[in-house]
Each structure stands twice: as C-alpha cells, then as structure tokens.
C-alpha cells in the first residue's frame with residue numbers, strides 16, 4: 001500500500017492556517033509540511049493530520065517572524081547594523097511621507113524643466129559642513145566606489161597599509177579598489193606611515209590619496225599616521241572616507257560635546273584640513289536614512305554627478321527627502337532632536353529613573369549601570385555610560401529567546417540578561433516591562 005495515501009492534501013493544510021498570510025504563502029508553507037510528513041512516513045513513522053497541521057502552523061509563525069518588522073533595541077548599541085542603524089524621527093518621516101507620492105525629485109518647478117536629484121540634499125549637506133558641493137548616493141560603500149571609478153580608473157591611489165581595512169559586510173578597501181580599476185599603491189607599514197612614504201610613491205600616475213578612517217578598530221602603541229593636513233601638501237586630491245558622518249567635531253547642535261566622541265574626525269574639519277572630497281554614511285552618526293554622502297570641491301563633485309555609475313548608485317526620493325530634513329536640522333543647529341542624538345545624550349539620571357521604573361514591575365529584576373556603545377563601525381573602544389534592567393536567570397539564553405519572540409533584542413552578560421534603556425524609545429518602556437515579565441515567568 002502507498003503510505004502517502006494517508007497524508008492530508010496541501011490545500012487542506014493551507015486552509016487550516018490563519019488567513020493573515022496570503023494564500024500563496026500558506027500553500028508554500030503547507031507544501032513544506034506535507035513534504036516533511038511524507039519523508040517521515042517513508043521512514044516508517046506514524047503521521048497524523050493534526051501533526052502536519054500543527055507543523056505547518058509553526059512554520060507559518062516562523063516565517064512571519066522572519067518578515068521585516070519593528071524591534072525594540074535593548075542592546076545599548078546605538079547604530080546596530082543588524083537592527084537598521086540610526087532610528088528615524090517624526091520630522092524625517094514626515095518629510096519622507098510628503099515625498100512619497102509625486103515629488104519634484106528631478107523637476108524644477110520654477111522653470112518647468114527637468115532638474116537633477118542632486119540639487120536638494122547634496123547641496124544642503126555641503127552648506128552644513130562648509131563644502132562647495134555635495135552629492136548623495138545609495139550608501140557610503142557606493143560613495144567610495146563612485147569616487148574611485150570616476151577619479152582613479154587605470155591610475156594609482158595611495159593608501160596607508162594601516163588603512164586597508166574591512167568595514168564589515170564584506171566591504172574591503174583593496175577589493176573595492178580592484179572593482180573600480182584603480183591601482184592600489186600601499187604606503188608605509190601597518191602601524192606607521194609617514195609623509196615621506198607617500199612622497200616616495202608619488203608619480204605622474206597618482207590620481208589621488210585616499211585616507212580611510214579606521215572606524216571599527218583602534219590601533220594603540222607604536223603607531224603613527226599622516227594627517228589630512230600633511231597629505232594635502234602632496235599635490236594630488238586627498239579623499240577621506242570618514243565613515244560615521246560626524247558633520248562637525250565640535251557638535252554645535254548639542255549643548256555640550258559628548259566626551260565619548262573621543263577623536264572621531266568631523267567632516268568639516270577634514271575639509272578645513274585640505275581634503276578635496278569627504279565621504280560618509282547617512283545612517284551612522286549623521287542620524288538619517290541609509291545613504292552615502294560626498295562633499296567637497298565642486299569640480300570633482302560635478303565629475304561624480306556626470307559618471308554613468310552615479311545613475312546606478314543613486315539614492316531614491318524617500319531617502320533624499322529624509323536627508324533633506326536632516327540637513328536642515330543640522331543647518332538650524334537643531335540636530336539634538338534627531339532620535340540618534342537624543343538617545344546618545346539622554347542624561348544618565350533619566351536613564352536610571354526609567355530602568356528603575358521598569359525593574360519595579362518585573363519580579364527579580366533590578367536597575368544596573370551599563371555601557372552603551374555607538375556601534376555601526378564607529379568609535380571603537382569608546383563606551384557611553386548607560387543604565388539597564390538586569391534579570392538573573394538559570395538559563396539566560398532562554399529568557400533572551402522569549403524576549404526575541406516579543407521582538408525585543410537584549411544582551412547577555414555573565415549569565416544575566418540585560419536590557420539597556422539608552423537605545424529604547426521611552427514610549428516602549430511599558431512594552432519592555434510587560435515583555436520582561438512574560439519572558440521571566442517560570
């Protein structure tokens with residue numbers, strides 16, 4: 001007898017699933033469960049209809065959990081790349097919503113003629129950091145690619161051996177360079193590179209000098225590197241990939257400069273030191289949507305705009321609209337309202353009060369001092385004093401998993417589950433307290 005005769009039909013299993021998923025998805029899930037049941041039957045195992053249906057229900061739940069959704073970031077990592085980096089605020093979202101329908105992204109309303117998508121946010125960012133011109137592309141990796149392809153194809157690019165870094169997600173400076181057809185000329189040694197090392201490598205084939213901020217690691221000890229100011233004396237344009245997008249080292253948009261910013265380079269200061277172009281991410285310390293921004297000399301930026309790759313790497317209208325609102329906030333010295341800066345600069349006493357309020361609602365929980373970090377490949381080794389809610393658990397992994405079921409990402413430290421509140425929106429505090437109670441129930 002064919003044992004498969006005993007299996008329920010795919011249609012029947014699909015019909016038993018909640019209809020909050022589209023029919024085609026329910027059928028896909030049902031087919032997987034029926035297939036798995038068939039294998040079990042072939043191994044001689046007993047399979048009942050209810051088993052197949054409950055397996056399909058579990059698969060449907062698992063599939064739903066994999067879909068893109070809101071999460072609560074209780075990791076204390078402000079720019080968590082896996083959690084979408086910088087959170088966006090209402091002003092930015094309003095600007096994006098406003099541009100969501102038809103918008104003048106490539107149209108000049110005054111003249112009624114075709115315009116360029118580079119006429120809005122790019123120019124405002126240039127203004128915000130004292131550059132002649134700016135352009136926005138899809139992300140900072142794309143920005144570096146565009147600069148090298150436009151200005152250095154078939155020519156030499158000088159880079160210190162200490163800056164041949166991997167940024168994460170497979171973005172490696174030497175590999176990006178190979179893709180653009182630029183020739184990498186390695187300068188100096190891993191720990192020390194001097195101006196003379198660059199001078200000796202200069203030839204007629206040198207297109208530019210590239211300085212990459214070692215944003216995700218820190219070298220200490222017998223180290224020296226060459227400043228932008230020194231590099232600018234060499235002759236060829238100096239391009240600086242600063243990564244994080246701190247527009248100004250002095251943070252004029254904040255009442256006080258946070259100590260934890262350390263010596264993170266500012267875009268404005270790189271330009272003042274003589275950089276011809278500076279590139280950075282939109283969604284790191286800038287606090288905006290995903291983008292790559294390049295600011296600097298107009299003649300060079302114009303060449304970037306005209307390169308065919310600029311079309312392939314272009315930012316979409318929503319990102320451009322969001323970034324425009326971000327640029328305006330910086331220009332108004334009002335960027336302290338961006339969620340990133342608000343979270344980053346919340347006074348410790350406020351965080352402690354919130355952590356204590358949450359802990360009071362969760363049996364066995366207490367407020368503790370923690371250390372938050374910037375993350376997103378910026379400010380390595382620099383901690384931001386913070387507060388969190390800690391629960392002791394026999395099996396902390398299990399508590400963390402139950403929090404994740406409720407879309408809360410916490411961290412585990414020395415056998416304890418810690419929810420750092422610096423990266424949690426205050427409006428999510430009640431949700432976090434309830435979720436912690438559920439997750440810690442025996």
Ligand SMILES: *Cc1c(COP(=O)(O)O)cnc(C)c1O
Nearest residue numbers: 139140141167215242243281377
């Ligand atoms: C993060 C980073 C990048 C990559 O930027 P994305 O916007 O993630 O593409 C490149 N260079 C540096 C120095 C970085 O820190």
